[in-house]
Amino acid sequence: MSKKIANKLENFSQWYNDIILNADLAENSGVRGCMVIKPYGFAIWEEMKQVLDKKFKETGHVNAYFPIFIPKSFFTKEASHVDGFAKECAVVTHYRLKNNDSGEVIVDENAKLEEELIVRPTSETIIWDTYKKWIKSYRDLPLLINQWANVVRWEMRTRLFLRTSEFLWQEGHTAHETKSEAIEEAEKILFLYKDFIENTLAVPLIYGLKSEREKFAGAIDTYCVEALMQDGKALQAGTSHFLGQNFAKAFDVKFASRSGNLEYVWASSWGVSTRLIGALVMTHSDEKGLVLPPKLAPYQVVLIPIYHSQEEYDAIIEKMKLISCELSSLGIRVKEDFRDTYKPGWKFSEYELKGVPVRIAMGPRDLKNNTVEFVRRDKCEKQIISFSEITSTTQSILNQMQHDLFLKAKLFQENNTFSVDNFDDFSYRINNGGFVLAHWDGSPETEDEIKKLTKATIRCIPMDAKKENGLCILTGKPSLQRVIFAKSY
């Protein structure tokens, strides 16, 4: 092995970086805090986009595109929104360069913008400024729009996929006639995300509401889905916000209601980002490299010939092309790696690093016996199967693997979820990683104090949890239900 992957238990961060670099998903760029998403990593994002986009369309949403630049005055209209983002905004102040006397390129100070432009950290403001023009009557509602875009948040410390200064995401922005419709929309999307992430990414989640401290700047309520990574830290995987009438009021978006009154519209917004690729890596991968759930794998099956002579090569390739056609016709994504410039062993390692779910190899021995060597990535066990079984075995293994990855991750999550009733147990569990269910008195001050003492934050307040009287682990004040704490990314 010429490529080395750090031990996952000893150095999780290094392991994570090694997986991404060796699987060729992304790399750091010449721009501080920004990454290059390489073709293989982008292919995974494209798979995600395709599945999600279809779900959005099926639920009545349409795509559109809004500008990347937001005039500062728009941005400052919603007070809590500004507070939330002010410290991490990139600002465009000039529109021209020139050469100075020494021939260096400098900013032309005479080309200062009259009003600075904010590079969008999210698009609520520009979108609501636009919606004001679009919404006049209840007949214009609901307005259900999504956009696929990049956003910029000037982060102090960055990590590939998990936190970069620029990232790709989708953001949905909807406008509704009534409060309950907007809430219903926010919840609908929450469950759409949950379904997508659990069934397609095979990443098990917890879901619920964010606390006052953790919710989106400008929202009334933030719903979230959270996943537990293999190092015991939580990762926010998606959020959906009920915005109330906050943005409608800030941007004066009113509509004539059925009863003829002018009313402010009700809003939601929601998003998931390329961070999901980070979640995927940290949930399933192992010491050998990336492990991809079949539904998202750019290649679900890779075909690798093993041969000595040209005659063997020709005969094996001919057979493999038939297999390839047959699998493709079933909608299975197949990669034929018939290159003569790399050896079989090298290819085996390469596709393990890249997490391709199924590897089918065929050598002279197989050709004679009408068999292939079949290996599924998560188990890495070889089995010899006959030609006639290839399609059925592939189909069932892909399904099984998708299922098994989820179950394995789910089991990990369950084994690392604890319920505690006093602060000592709480600290102990938090330090060892995992989700910790505990009573909390509901005050932001207590949440802050717990964060200061243990670095744990409230990941979410479960929506479907049974009510249970208890005492706050920090203050001893009464509490009606447990909330979920964890250290997080």
Next chain:
RNA sequence: CGGGGUAUAGCUUAGUCCGGUUAAAGCGCACGUCUGGGGGGCGUGAGAGCGGAGGUUCAAAUCCUCUUGCCCCGACCA
């Protein structure tokens, strides 16, 4: 923004303390060859003037000054 570290070939690093031939190695790359069921072996070769600027010296990767990038810790972070 505070504390610490680091910068030498495409990559990973040695050399720096204590200045002295043509700056070294592994991986990768190219070519040849033997190979071929798990990143194979052997041989040949190309490739850097040591982050940048200035200084000390007969002589600087090595010493001094300034500067820049990156990494880690902290602060910060929906």
